[in-house]
Each structure stands twice: as structure tokens, then as C-alpha cells.
Amino acid sequence: MEYFLLGRSGLRVSRLALGTMNFGIAGFHASYGRSEDESAAIFHRYVEAGGNFIDTADFYTAGESERIVGRLARKTRDRLVLTSKFTNTVDPADPNAGGNGRKHMIRALEDSLRRLGTDYLDLYLLHTWDRITPVEEVVRTLDDLVRAGKIRYAGLSDVPAWYAARAQSLAEAHGMAPMVSLQLPYSLVNRTIEAEYPALARELGIGLTAWSPIGGGLLTGKYRRGAGGGIEGDGRLGDGQVTDQQWRVIDAVAAVAADLGRPMAQVAVNWAATQPGIGAVIVGASSPAQLDTNLAALDFELPADARRQLDEASDPGVQAPYSMFTSRYQSWIVSPGLSIGDKPAGYAPPLLNRA
Numbered sequence: 001m002e003y004f005l006l007g008r009s010g011l012r013v014s015r016l017a018l019g020t021m022n023f024g025i026a027g028f029h030a031s032y033g034r035s036e037d038e039s040a041a042i043f044h045r046y047v048e049a050g051g052n053f054i055d056t057a058d059f060y061t062a063g064e065s066e067r068i069v070g071r072l073a074r075k076t077r078d079r080l081v082l083t084s085k086f087t088n089t090v091d092p093a094d095p096n097a098g099g100n101g102r103k104h105m106i107r108a109l110e111d112s113l114r115r116l117g118t119d120y121l122d123l124y125l126l127h128t129w130d131r132i133t134p135v136e137e138v139v140r141t142l143d144d145l146v147r148a149g150k151i152r153y154a155g156l157s158d159v160p161a162w163y164a165a166r167a168q169s170l171a172e173a174h175g176m177a178p179m180v181s182l183q184l185p186y187s188l189v190n191r192t193i194e195a196e197y198p199a200l201a202r203e204l205g206i207g208l209t210a211w212s213p214i215g216g217g218l219l220t221g222k223y224r225r226g227a228g229g230g231i232e233g234d235g236r237l238g239d240g241q242v243t244d245q246q247w248r249v250i251d252a253v254a255a256v257a258a259d260l261g262r263p264m265a266q267v268a269v270n271w272a273a274t275q276p277g278i279g280a281v282i283v284g285a286s287s288p289a290q291l292d293t294n295l296a297a298l299d300f301e302l303p304a305d306a307r308r309q310l311d312e313a314s315d316p317g318v319q320a321p322y323s324m325f326t327s328r329y330q331s332w333i334v335s336p337g338l339s340i341g342d343k344p345a346g347y348a349p350p351l352l353n354r355a
């Protein structure tokens with residue numbers, strides 16, 4: 001297992017994180033949940049393999065995921081990076097029992113700590129942008145929780161790029177706890193984050209964590225074209241629709257997997273994990289055997305021609321205004337005859353040059 005620093009922090013996390021959305025058989029995620037015994041087998045296999053990055057949320061299986069993770073993590077708590085998230089309502093009758101406001105955030109954290117059986121979280125994330133809570137309130141509250149010792153690091157999940165940039169800039173300007181992580185959906189069938197987020201992450205020191213790297217199961221090989229353009233396969237797939245573009249991606253992943261002698265899921269996870277700006281990828285599993293397959297996704301290197309094949313099949317195109325930032329348009333800004341680069345070859349910041 002390889003470990004990397006998460007964003008501009010000293011927190012070392014596994015390159016593959018364990019998603020526990022299916023730990024438990026209650027609530028919204030119950031239809032594909034796993035019992036505690038089944039979850040335990042998956043959890044312990046991950047930890048035995050050297051994994052340390054555990055991802056859960058108060059919303060997963062109506063809090064059961066956190067309870068199960070807490071019991072399973074009791075003996076190895078200190079070596080694990082426990083991550084949870086808040087935003088979703090826990091009481092539909094209470095307007096302050098959901099969202100990202102200070103009142104709900106503090107209550108949600110206390111409830112998560114109780115369910116997890118720990119007195120702190122290593123990483124605490126805003127789960128989803130609620131569209132109304134001032135970003136200043138979110139950043140200040142996260143900073144207060146860090147200062148209180150209730151969380152070690154703060155981060156975000158599923159927020160607009162401008163929101164993440166605003167949050168990080170506020171934290172930097174006022175000496176508050178920075179955002180070290182940003183969770184986003186990313187896969188060969190969903191590359192929309194590429195327009196802004198990798199550049200944002202590099203510039204502002206935020207580690208990107210990709211969820212759903214297998215495209216909700218599309219890239220595992222369990223779905224196939226059915227008669228009359230429909231879809232057949234063993235599994236549940238949202239609205240049951242697959243676009244022509246997605247079929248092209250699925251076909252490309254299948255071809256590369258066949259050439260490499262690897263399962264399609266491994267090819268999909270490998271591609272996502274080795275893309276620019278991605279610090280970690282969240283993998284889930286319904287069994288230890290499936291987890292083993294996912295954990296082996298980084299045991300090989302995608303050949304250049306295979307990556308090119310995947311990139312071309314999944315290319316989402318460049319939309320405006322990003323199409324104006326290509327080399328063609330840049331030639332209108334600076335004459336092609338001038339040699340202008342970012343920094344001289346061999347350049348390093350002065351502090352790094354000191355003996």
C-alpha cells in the first residue's frame with residue numbers, strides 16, 4: 001500500500017481509501033447494504049493490506065455505517081484516518097437538523113463521534129453544498145472544531161469550484177484551518193471535474209479524492225447492450241439508461257482490460273487514481289474478494305497507448321470558456337515567436353535551494 005500527503009498537509013493517507021457507504025442494512029442505502037459480519041470481513045481485509053483511509057458519513061445507512069466502523073476500528077483506531085461527513089438532515093421536522101450551518105455542523109459532529117466511539121475525527125468534510133449557508137460560517141466553524149481538538153483536518157465534498165476556492169482563500173487570509181481535501185465524482189464516464197478542479201487543487205493545496213471511479217458500476221463489465229438498444233446485466237443502474245458515449249467508454253475499457261489481462265474495474269480505478277491532481281480514490285466492495293480486486297488496481301502501470309485509447313474514448317471535449325485557454329487562443333495573446341515559460345529549467349523556490 002502506498003501513502004501520500006493529503007493536500008498541503010502532513011496527513012498521510014492510503015492511495016486507495018475504503019468507502020463504507022454499504023456498511024449496514026438500514027436507511028437510504030439498505031438495498032445494497034452489508035451486515036456487520038460481512039462489513040467486518042471487508043474492513044479487516046483492507047486494514048490487513050495496509051490501508052488506513054476510512055470514509056463514512058452520518059447519512060450512510062442511517063448512521064449504521066458509522067456505528068459499524070466505530071466498532072471495527074476500535075483496536076486499530078490510532079493508525080487509521082477516520083473520515084466522516086455532514087450535511088443531510090437527521091430530522092425532517094427540524095429546519096436546523098440539516099444543511100451546513102454552525103448549529104447543525106456541531107450537533108452532527110457530536111453525533112458522529114458518539115456513533116464512531118471516538119473523541120476526534122482525523123478528517124471532517126462538508127458533504128454537499130446546501131446553497132444557502134455563508135461559506136464564512138462554514139470555514140469558521142470547521143476552524144473552531146480543529147482548535148477544540150474535535151477534528152484534526154477539515155475538507156469539502158461535492159461543492160462548486162468557486163466555493164472551494166473561496167473557502168480556502170478565507171482560511172488562508174485569516175489564519176484558519178485550511179481545507180486539505182475535496183471529494184468529487186470522477187471516472188472515465190464522468191470527467192467533468194477536469195475543467196477546473198485539478199488546477200484549483202494544485203494552486204490552493206487541496207487533495208482531490210475521487211469517488212465512484214467505476215462509474216456506478218458501468219465500468220465493471222457487468223452491464224451489456226441488450227436487444228433494441230436496452231441494457232442487460234447483473235446489478236442496479238440508476239435510471240437504466242446508458243448513452244452512446246458511455247458505451248464507447250465501456251467498450252474501450254473492455255478492450256484495454258482484455259489486452260492487459262486485467263478486470264475492467266482495475267483498469268478504471270487505475271486510470272482515475274493516476275490522473276493529474278488525484279490524491280486518493282475511494283473504492284467500495286460487497287465482499288473481501290471484490291475488495292482484493294480493487295486493491296490490486298495499482299499493481300500495474302497503464303501503457304501509454306492504453307491510456308491514450310481510454311482518454312480518446314472518454315474525452316468530454318472542451319467547453320467555453322475553457323476552449324479559449326488552449327494553445328491556439330494563447331497565440332493571440334503572446335506572439336508564438338517569443339519564448340515565454342512559467343519558470344526557468346531547474347528552478348526551485350529559494351528555501352528549497354538552501355543546503
